[in-house]
Amino acid sequence: MSIASREIRLKSRPVGLPVADNFQVASTTVPAPRAGEVLVRNLWMSVDPYMRGRMYDRQSYVPPFQIGEPLQGGAIGRVEASNHPDFKSGDLVESMNGWREAFVSVPGALQKLPNENVPPQAYLGVLGMPGLTAYSGLARIGEPKSGETVFVSGAGGAVGSIVCQIAKLRGCRVVASAGSDEKLDWLKSLGIDAAVNYKTCGNLLDAVQAAAPKGIDIYFDNVGGDHLEVALELARPFARFVECGMISAYNDTQPKPGPRNIIYVVGKSIKMQGFIVMNYWDMRDQFRTEMAQWIKDGSIKWQETVEHGIENAPKAFLSLFSGGNVGKMLVKLD
Amino acid sequence: MSIASREIRLKSRPVGLPVADNFQVASTTVPAPRAGEVLVRNLWMSVDPYMRGRMYDRQSYVPPFQIGEPLQGGAIGRVEASNHPDFKSGDLVESMNGWREAFVSVPGALQKLPNENVPPQAYLGVLGMPGLTAYSGLARIGEPKSGETVFVSGAGGAVGSIVCQIAKLRGCRVVASAGSDEKLDWLKSLGIDAAVNYKTCGNLLDAVQAAAPKGIDIYFDNVGGDHLEVALELARPFARFVECGMISAYNDTQPKPGPRNIIYVVGKSIKMQGFIVMNYWDMRDQFRTEMAQWIKDGSIKWQETVEHGIENAPKAFLSLFSGGNVGKMLVKLD
Numbered sequence: 001m002s003i004a005s006r007e008i009r010l011k012s013r014p015v016g017l018p019v020a021d022n023f024q025v026a027s028t029t030v031p032a033p034r035a036g037e038v039l040v041r042n043l044w045m046s047v048d049p050y051m052r053g054r055m056y057d058r059q060s061y062v063p064p065f066q067i068g069e070p071l072q073g074g075a076i077g078r079v080e081a082s083n084h085p086d087f088k089s090g091d092l093v094e095s096m097n098g099w100r101e102a103f104v105s106v107p108g109a110l111q112k113l114p115n116e117n118v119p120p121q122a123y124l125g126v127l128g129m130p131g132l133t134a135y136s137g138l139a140r141i142g143e144p145k146s147g148e149t150v151f152v153s154g155a156g157g158a159v160g161s162i163v164c165q166i167a168k169l170r171g172c173r174v175v176a177s178a179g180s181d182e183k184l185d186w187l188k189s190l191g192i193d194a195a196v197n198y199k200t201c202g203n204l205l206d207a208v209q210a211a212a213p214k215g216i217d218i219y220f221d222n223v224g225g226d227h228l229e230v231a232l233e234l235a236r237p238f239a240r241f242v243e244c245g246m247i248s249a250y251n252d253t254q255p256k257p258g259p260r261n262i263i264y265v266v267g268k269s270i271k272m273q274g275f276i277v278m279n280y281w282d283m284r285d286q287f288r289t290e291m292a293q294w295i296k297d298g299s300i301k302w303q304e305t306v307e308h309g310i311e312n313a314p315k316a317f318l319s320l321f322s323g324g325n326v327g328k329m330l331v332k333l334d
Numbered sequence: 335m336s337i338a339s340r341e342i343r344l345k346s347r348p349v350g351l352p353v354a355d356n357f358q359v360a361s362t363t364v365p366a367p368r369a370g371e372v373l374v375r376n377l378w379m380s381v382d383p384y385m386r387g388r389m390y391d392r393q394s395y396v397p398p399f400q401i402g403e404p405l406q407g408g409a410i411g412r413v414e415a416s417n418h419p420d421f422k423s424g425d426l427v428e429s430m431n432g433w434r435e436a437f438v439s440v441p442g443a444l445q446k447l448p449n450e451n452v453p454p455q456a457y458l459g460v461l462g463m464p465g466l467t468a469y470s471g472l473a474r475i476g477e478p479k480s481g482e483t484v485f486v487s488g489a490g491g492a493v494g495s496i497v498c499q500i501a502k503l504r505g506c507r508v509v510a511s512a513g514s515d516e517k518l519d520w521l522k523s524l525g526i527d528a529a530v531n532y533k534t535c536g537n538l539l540d541a542v543q544a545a546a547p548k549g550i551d552i553y554f555d556n557v558g559g560d561h562l563e564v565a566l567e568l569a570r571p572f573a574r575f576v577e578c579g580m581i582s583a584y585n586d587t588q589p590k591p592g593p594r595n596i597i598y599v600v601g602k603s604i605k606m607q608g609f610i611v612m613n614y615w616d617m618r619d620q621f622r623t624e625m626a627q628w629i630k631d632g633s634i635k636w637q638e639t640v641e642h643g644i645e646n647a648p649k650a651f652l653s654l655f656s657g658g659n660v661g662k663m664l665v666k667l668d
Binding site: 258259262265269274279 | 387394395558562563571577578579580583589590591592593594595596597598599600601602603604605606607608609610613
């Protein structure tokens with residue numbers, strides 16, 4: 001039997017900061033699964049900053065969202081009906097079919113969740129894409145060594161907060177920048193060494209320099225803009241810049257000037273390297289094993305900021321750009 | 335016995351583009367070598383863009399030049415008198431005691447030239463620091479693979495012209511940018527695939543795009559500025575940026591805005607890595623062996639632009655910033 005569902009469609013391409021009117025809630029009917037197909041009802045969906053990039057009509061590492069079509073993104077659902085032997089009703093599954101309440105899928109687009117002692121939505125955060133992003137970017141590009149100083153921007157978010165904790169586990173000194181004392185107080189409770197509230201600190205360079213008086217060995221960049229310029233200024237020789245994101249620029253309608261001190265890349269022998277999580281997919285098993293252990297022994301903690309109902313998914317997404325989330329931003333759908 | 339010599343001293347720190355009046359020719363007396371010392375008369379000295387950085391009074395990877403003191407740099411000389419068993423009159427030696435006609439040294443600061451079938455000044459260029467810079471930066475950061483497209487700025491210079499030729503030997507397609515047709519015609523005669531005269535091409539992005547229609551896999555940067563922005567625009571996923579120098583910025587009195595498209599580092603998974611040649615000193619033996627073979631079999635060629643007499647060393651240095659050199663800029667002192 002078919003079931004009613006709602007989904008969020010891209011109504012118009014945002015120009016600058018996205019607004020609610022760029023999105024549309026639409027009612028739809030999900031057909032009954034055919035032979036070999038599986039019907040899934042979503043429990044949780046993820047909103048992530050990278051999705052802003054898919055709203056531009058341009059070629060990138062993922063194809064752009066299409067006007068009038070439902071958006072896509074990570075989601076955790078429960079199998080409601082299955083015509084495939086590998087799945088049965090009640091199975092929890094991960095998919096990229098977020099932004100909708102229910103869907104029919106071929107099995108290849110679904111991944112069963114392991115039976116670990118974590119809530120299922122952790123697979124959208126600490127044990128999912130943001131966690132692997134933090135883990136792999138820090139390891140492969142940052143190459144942290146004990147005693148080094150790691151500067152993390154966007155440190156209160158889903159990726160940044162995990163980077164801070166892994167860097168501590170690797171023996172590093174961690175300086176975190178975020179836009180609210182609430183986020184920073186939480187990070188301090190997790191053991192970071194110094195915190196900078198970029199909204200209230202006054203001169204960002206002075207504030208980060210005071211927090212990292214010996215300079216920066218690793219910069220994990222989620223923000224770009226002024227933060228990147230400050231990190232270049234304070235970078236020590238052979239610093240590694242893990243270029244994960246530049247959320248400060250995602251809504252620019254005109255390109256902004258880049259860092260005025262980019263020349264330090266030469267003289268300080270800096271490595272500045274961008275990545276997307278798919279580049280390091282080979283680390284996924286190792287990541288899940290190590291992260292599950294860290295969660296179990298209490299070494300890694302996380303927070304969630306939750307909106308409820310598919311109709312609030314655009315609101316959840318928009319709030320990423322005003323720093324409205326502490327930790328992982330999620331939408332609960334059931 | 336002591337001998338008369340002349341040397342170039344830093345008279346004042348340049349502000350912006352260096353001018354002749356920042357330098358002073360001084361007559362001096364070089365004392366007779368004491369026990370264990372060696373007296374050397376220089377035959378050739380090198381001027382290199384990196385020396386501009388040492389004229390600022392700031393901490394960097396090498397200490398700043400001091401006002402009133404002779405400048406330093408690579409030089410090739412001939413032993414005139416020796417009180418050390420490892421050196422005898424007539425030996426050709428390399429040192430960092432350029433910018434002067436003669437000097438007394440301890441043996442540890444001298445390196446005897448191997449007896450290869452090249453003119454001695456090649457050890458200031460193709461077989462010396464610029465050659466190793468090209469060889470090691472391209473290998474360690476660029477990691478060229480056959481069939482890839484390499485874009486080289488400052489391609490007519492001592493480093494750039496060697497990068498172009500090594501990249502061809504590695505099976506790459508080479509697009510070179512330089513500021514004169516004379517340089518580019520020479521590079522074309524060496525086998526590069528496409529040439530851009532950045533002074534006459536009009537829109538640099540359009541010109542490089544036409545020369546590299548499939549995009550850029552490796553950018554060997556000697557220039558920075560607009561060239562870096564163009565390379566970011568045309569970079570393919572996983573491009574490597576070998577950040578060797580940014581001569582366009584060496585004389586800036588105010589920091590200029592950086593590349594407006596630095597965000598591509600993230601989405602295109604670009605690695606942008608700076609270096610100085612000392613980082614890859616471990617490649618020196620391998621470099622000298624392979625380069626000597628390439629020279630012998632005609633695979634690598636070079637040009638020199640030569641000024642004569644110590645009094646013209648400042649002129650030689652200044653002309654680096656107006657693109658006055660084809661290939662390696664040298665001063666002949668004997």
